[in-house]
Amino acid sequence: METGQPSRTAYSAARYRAAHQFLELGAIFKDPLAPRILGASAEELQKDAPRRAMRVFIAARHRFAEDALAAAVRRGIRTVVVLGAGLDTFAYRNPFDGVRVIEVDHPDTQAWKRERLATTGIEIPPTVSYAGVDFEKESLADRLELDGPAFFVWLGVVPYLTREGFDETLGFVAGTPGNEVVLDYAQSPERMSPERRAQLEARAERVARIGEPWLTYFEPAEIAGELTGLGFTEIEDLGPAQLAAHFFGRSDVPADTPGGHLLRAVR
């Protein structure tokens, strides 16, 4: 991220979610606050519609996370931590009584988000609190005091961290038995078909040009090994084939197609 500037990829992820509300009528992920926090009209969002594959992946990752979160709340979780929250709106739509939400983000992005909330008149419920943290420079252990297991939503962030920043943050999540995390990660382009590889590299170049390069990729076995080593037990990892089957009932994507993954793990 560029110093003193809010994350530009946070803006584009929010646009994908907002556009999904109109272009697919929120079929995968309903988020009425997504267009509102941007202050963008349906017309603007549809006219300048970002790419469908990425839009649908982003909708799917939030649906997957919020479904898992609802199940965790049914099991008794009372704290949700949104890591690298960007313009995520769960905290302002939180339907669960007695569940608090802590948004953690780079201070520059968080300040911009709070301006957007004020400008667009989105109410901040008393259940919401904020921690401005740079994952590369600070440990969550010094900033968050949690009084029991928590559910961590960590979407669209892992590729932008160094491996050290990722390990430090994951180490905190692993610190309390009962903690649960949903994150997404990207596989390295090396194993991809030329077409997929070109798409991924083009996107990587775009984000690098705006000062937010992708720094960390994982292979499924590698991240599973890291999670297991930290004591995570239940691990669910959906790659392109499983995502196509889960969200679209498609069985035609070969099982080991490399790409973006969604992962849920319980410590």
Ligand SMILES: C[S@@+](CC[C@H](N)C(=O)[O-])C[C@H]1O[C@@H](n2cnc3c(N)ncnc32)[C@H](O)[C@@H]1O
């Ligand atoms: C692509 S955005 C995703 C935002 C949001 N989670 C979403 O899905 O829309 C990346 C987010 O990671 C945050 N981020 C990137 N590097 C960070 C760091 N070193 N410390 C804290 N946050 C960071 C950015 O501020 C931004 O909010």
